[in-house]
Amino acid sequence: MKQALTEKEIVRKIDSGGILTPKGFKAGGIHAGLRYSKLDIGVILSDSPASCAAVYTTSHFQAAPIKVTKDSITKEGKIQAVIVNSACANACTGQRGLDDAYKMRSLTSQAFNVAEHYIAVASTGVIGEFLPMDKIETGIQSLVPGKMKGNAEDFQTAILTTDTVMKSSCFAAEINGKTVRVGGTAKGSGMIHPNMATMLGFITTDANVPPQHLNTALKEVTDITFNQITVDGDTSTNDMVLVLANGEAGNEPLSPEHPEWSVFVQLLKESCESLAKQIAKDGEGATKLVEVSVIGAASNEEARAVAKQIVGSNLVKTAIYGADANWGRIIGAVGQANAYVNPDLVDVKLGSIEMLKASNPLIYSEEEAKAYLERDKIEISVNLNVGSGSGMAWGCDLSYDYVKINASYRT
Amino acid sequence: MKQALTEKEIVRKIDSGGILTPKGFKAGGIHAGLRYSKLDIGVILSDSPASCAAVYTTSHFQAAPIKVTKDSITKEGKIQAVIVNSACANACTGQRGLDDAYKMRSLTSQAFNVAEHYIAVASTGVIGEFLPMDKIETGIQSLVPGKMKGNAEDFQTAILTTDTVMKSSCFAAEINGKTVRVGGTAKGSGMIHPNMATMLGFITTDANVPPQHLNTALKEVTDITFNQITVDGDTSTNDMVLVLANGEAGNEPLSPEHPEWSVFVQLLKESCESLAKQIAKDGEGATKLVEVSVIGAASNEEARAVAKQIVGSNLVKTAIYGADANWGRIIGAVGQANAYVNPDLVDVKLGSIEMLKASNPLIYSEEEAKAYLERDKIEISVNLNVGSGSGMAWGCDLSYDYVKINASYRT
Numbered sequence: 001m002k003q004a005l006t007e008k009e010i011v012r013k014i015d016s017g018g019i020l021t022p023k024g025f026k027a028g029g030i031h032a033g034l035r036y037s038k039l040d041i042g043v044i045l046s047d048s049p050a051s052c053a054a055v056y057t058t059s060h061f062q063a064a065p066i067k068v069t070k071d072s073i074t075k076e077g078k079i080q081a082v083i084v085n086s087a088c089a090n091a092c093t094g095q096r097g098l099d100d101a102y103k104m105r106s107l108t109s110q111a112f113n114v115a116e117h118y119i120a121v122a123s124t125g126v127i128g129e130f131l132p133m134d135k136i137e138t139g140i141q142s143l144v145p146g147k148m149k150g151n152a153e154d155f156q157t158a159i160l161t162t163d164t165v166m167k168s169s170c171f172a173a174e175i176n177g178k179t180v181r182v183g184g185t186a187k188g189s190g191m192i193h194p195n196m197a198t199m200l201g202f203i204t205t206d207a208n209v210p211p212q213h214l215n216t217a218l219k220e221v222t223d224i225t226f227n228q229i230t231v232d233g234d235t236s237t238n239d240m241v242l243v244l245a246n247g248e249a250g251n252e253p254l255s256p257e258h259p260e261w262s263v264f265v266q267l268l269k270e271s272c273e274s275l276a277k278q279i280a281k282d283g284e285g286a287t288k289l290v291e292v293s294v295i296g297a298a299s300n301e302e303a304r305a306v307a308k309q310i311v312g313s314n315l316v317k318t319a320i321y322g323a324d325a326n327w328g329r330i331i332g333a334v335g336q337a338n339a340y341v342n343p344d345l346v347d348v349k350l351g352s353i354e355m356l357k358a359s360n361p362l363i364y365s366e367e368e369a370k371a372y373l374e375r376d377k378i379e380i381s382v383n384l385n386v387g388s389g390s391g392m393a394w395g396c397d398l399s400y401d402y403v404k405i406n407a408s409y410r411t
Numbered sequence: 412m413k414q415a416l417t418e419k420e421i422v423r424k425i426d427s428g429g430i431l432t433p434k435g436f437k438a439g440g441i442h443a444g445l446r447y448s449k450l451d452i453g454v455i456l457s458d459s460p461a462s463c464a465a466v467y468t469t470s471h472f473q474a475a476p477i478k479v480t481k482d483s484i485t486k487e488g489k490i491q492a493v494i495v496n497s498a499c500a501n502a503c504t505g506q507r508g509l510d511d512a513y514k515m516r517s518l519t520s521q522a523f524n525v526a527e528h529y530i531a532v533a534s535t536g537v538i539g540e541f542l543p544m545d546k547i548e549t550g551i552q553s554l555v556p557g558k559m560k561g562n563a564e565d566f567q568t569a570i571l572t573t574d575t576v577m578k579s580s581c582f583a584a585e586i587n588g589k590t591v592r593v594g595g596t597a598k599g600s601g602m603i604h605p606n607m608a609t610m611l612g613f614i615t616t617d618a619n620v621p622p623q624h625l626n627t628a629l630k631e632v633t634d635i636t637f638n639q640i641t642v643d644g645d646t647s648t649n650d651m652v653l654v655l656a657n658g659e660a661g662n663e664p665l666s667p668e669h670p671e672w673s674v675f676v677q678l679l680k681e682s683c684e685s686l687a688k689q690i691a692k693d694g695e696g697a698t699k700l701v702e703v704s705v706i707g708a709a710s711n712e713e714a715r716a717v718a719k720q721i722v723g724s725n726l727v728k729t730a731i732y733g734a735d736a737n738w739g740r741i742i743g744a745v746g747q748a749n750a751y752v753n754p755d756l757v758d759v760k761l762g763s764i765e766m767l768k769a770s771n772p773l774i775y776s777e778e779e780a781k782a783y784l785e786r787d788k789i790e791i792s793v794n795l796n797v798g799s800g801s802g803m804a805w806g807c808d809l810s811y812d813y814v815k816i817n818a819s820y821r822t
């Protein structure tokens with residue numbers, strides 16, 4: 001008898017897929033004049049109100065659009081339209097900013113004939129400036145289905161700031177005898193000139209999942225994907241990841257008790273992890289994707305903390321930029337992490353090159369290590385050898401261009 | 412009747428003073444061949460065993476010399492000689508490294524005729540390499556009083572790595588009718604090519620303070636001085652601040668119950684704060700000293716956390732390097748800090764320029780702000796308006812040179 005497939009084996013990647021691959025979604029993006037020439041307002045529209053779950057920035061300063069989106073989702077846990085603008089974050093804008101975000105919601109409600117509490121609002125761009133509401137209004141009206149070209153690329157482009165590439169992912173699996181698809185897009189390029197620091201993620205799925213369970217799955221998955229990337233350690237006022245599940249796949253409602261729940265979670269995880277890595281690789285000034293894998297920790301949480309400490313260390317990042325196999329900096333970061341570490345037991349590998357075994361330096365070829373570090377994906381593995389916890393984190397190197405991008409003026 | 416002077420008014424700066432200004436100390440430094448041509452081994456010697464207190468790195472990987480110094484201090488709380496080498500950190504060097512650090516202590520004991528447990532050992536330099544013990548031995552022997560020139564500058568130079576300047580400070584006050592002096596030196600330039608990340612501080616005083624009380628004062632002071640500087644957020648395996656109090660000022664023993672205890676603490680604080688600022692200003696690639704002052708926090712601890720978050724933000728650091736008055740990045744950092752923040756009440760000032768009042772953006776002159784940011788000392792003030800806690804932190808900007816210094820090879 002054949003052994004049962006793992007969740008990872010059941011889930012398959014759809015190479016050219018994205019947010020419109022799941023059934024029953026439309027999307028578009030237009031140029032409303034918030035930016036010089038690029039698309040700057042985008043919309044995702046579900047054929048019917050979809051189950052919705054979202055996670056938000058932990059910043060004390062949550063931007064106005066986040067407050068409005070929370071207000072919408074709280075009502076029924078359903079969202080049908082997501083309206084997003086770039087160029088202006090509408091953060092630290094006081095009561096006027098909050099009024100503007102609600103106005104953006106009501107304009108979308110009227111234009112798309114969708115109840116206000118079925119609308120999510122997101123913004124990304126400069127902190128402390130007000131939305132140009134006349135442009136927002138004209139823009140939203142020109143997005144109405146029929147008027148807009150309506151493709152995933154326009155939406156994906158409209159949400160970008162200093163990103164150099166669009167991000168998208170799509171995965172599918174059979175669940176309850178039905179094909180279920182999860183598509184996603186995201187923006188975020190690090191901390192970003194000028195204050196456009198936001199990470200936004202939008203995931204669509206045709207799975208049938210009630211809001212409360214969708215929420216459970218999203219929280220579980222973001223902890224090991226989006227929350228494990230770092231470009232420079234700064235958290236934006238506008239970060240948001242939002243999942244819409246419209247049920248058009250026709251599967252019976254999923255919950256943690258369903259035998260195929262773990263397949264759905266894996267599907268969501270693959271989508272989010274793919275987007276998270278695309279963001280890390282497109283970090284400001286980045287020349288390399290860095291993937292850190294930690295095993296042997298006291299818990300998964302501690303493994304993730306150690307991985308994120310390594311990938312976030314300026315010293316590790318500059319060493320990787322310079323292709324310098326400086327494992328002392330990896331140890332420096334591990335030494336600082338909020339985790340149980342036995343200083344006599346740590347192993348460190350760069351790709352397959354062993355550098356430290358039970359905290360003792362090994363002899364390795366500097367040439368081989370340097371050659372490895374000149375690749376465009378760098379893998380660092382650490383075994384703490386104190387437990388069975390594991391975790392990963394993703395980031396990028398720190399280059400001259402990072403300083404250049406972030407030292408320049410806002411104008 | 413005249414009002415009593417504050418501690419700050421009682422303490423006076425001695426401009427050309429340093430570790431040899433307090434009575435009863437000698438110091439020296441020599442070139443032992445650990446570095447190409449610079450001085451690389453230094454010693455501080457007290458005429459008699461001095462009360463000693465020390466604070467160490469919180470890294471899980473404490474280097475061998477730290478273990479040896481702890482072992483010495485634990486015996487009687489007294490130290491007479493401090494031996495320091497640069498170029499090699501003797502960290503992550505296993506049992507052989509620990510044996511070498513003990514050997515360095517015993518060589519110093521023999522050369523200076525001082526009991527082993529009166530000797531502190533410190534190292535700074537590359538992680539994961541062994542000390543060249545033959546050079547260490549010859550070096551220590553040539554440091555013996557009479558053979559060495561014996562001045563503070565030689566010691567201050569011998570402990571440097573990528574630092575571009577020596578650091579020293581000296582303050583004095585009348586305590587218990589006697590003149591008490593506190594002198595200090597430190598090294599540390601950020602995270603430093605290659606792994607020479609260490610911050611070392613050595614403070615001498617002729618005050619009479621028993622070890623346990625000296626320890627209390629040092630912990631209180633380091634929390635608001637050395638622990639509030641950051642160059643790039645990385646913590647070394649070798650950090651150490653050590654105070655020697657030999658009692659030669661002739662004052663009666665000080666303790667927290669003594670009416671002039673607060674004057675002694677202020678004396679120590681001024682010395683440590685001066686050194687901390689010198690380190691921040693000499694951070695790798697730094698062009699500016701950044702001083703962040705936070706008031707109105709729920710507690711002093713929270714004020715310090717917010718100040719350190721701001722001064723440690725890569726985005727704030729690059730904006731300051733680029734003279735960009737990007738207050739949104741300051742808000743971004745405040746938003747992330749581990750402190751109670753009411754997002755509607757925050758004030759932000761750059762120098763005397765008000766940028767944000769009760770979390771609402773103010774109109775200010777971009778030209779004036781840019782001109783301010785082109786100075787070599789930048790002051791950022793934040794009022795959280797939720798309590799009476801206050802705190803400060805110091806750091807530097809993030810420049811191309813930081814990347815250059817840290818991306819280059821270890822050779």
